[in-house]
Amino acid sequence: MAEQHLHAVLAEFRDGEALVAAARAVRAQGFGPLDAFTPFPVEGLAEALGLGDRKVPVAMLAGGMAGAAAGFLMQVATNLDYPLRIGGRPLIAVPSFLLITFETMVLGAVLAGIATLFLANRLPKLHHPVFGADGFDLGGDDRFYLAIFAGPRFDRDAAGKALAALKPRAIVDVPETVS
Structure with a gap:
């Protein structure tokens, strides 16, 4: 019963x-x-x-930073493992890495924000x-x-x-x- x-x-x-x-x-x-x-x-x-909880923004900042670092380091590791010397470009060309770095930053921030939102609200x-x-x-x-x-x-x-x-x-x- x-x-x-x-x-x-x-x-x-x-x-x-x-x-x-x-x-x-x-x-x-x-x-x-x-x-x-x-x-x-x-x-x-x-x-x-009294809902002043700041878990989601902090998690998104950390996820964005981790995503940006992962995206940048992935490109650096790839260029060091498989060097292609084209047109005098250095192996670690920061300006050409920024697009992927930005995209992985956004991906990391969004995934961290969604995961934190679900955990904080005890969803589903x-x-x-x-x-x-x-x-x-x-x-x-x-x-x-x-x-x-x-x-x-x-x-x-x-x-x-x-x-x-x-x-x-x-x-x-x-x-x-x-x-």
Whole structure:
């Protein structure tokens, strides 16, 4: 028999401004981790949720540098192993290596960015328990949701009271089925 555990507490708000204000208030009270679900981008929501993670840009910089170095060194090694002396060009001709170096830099940055994005978001995750919450299927058009995820020191009553003080349209418990 499957046992039900609480995954999150989900609150529905009337508009994006109310959602941003609620996210700031709940975060200031020390609840977290938080997430928001909106039908369109809401300005200021990322800052209100505290999403200042810089993993993807740093990974893309490192991947770009590694890709550029690999592309340049690959061309140097190839020209040293198979020297072709044509028209007085030196074996290590940096200007002629720049095109491939740039392309491998872009390739390395893109692959590192995509891999980091997938790892940071724990993807692919084919089902999220929030998707099964009552009324969440209507959220694609005009609903704004704030989720407080349950953690090791999560207090359901305190989270419910904090959300109720913000006057949401509804508060829903999101269960997580554990087999």
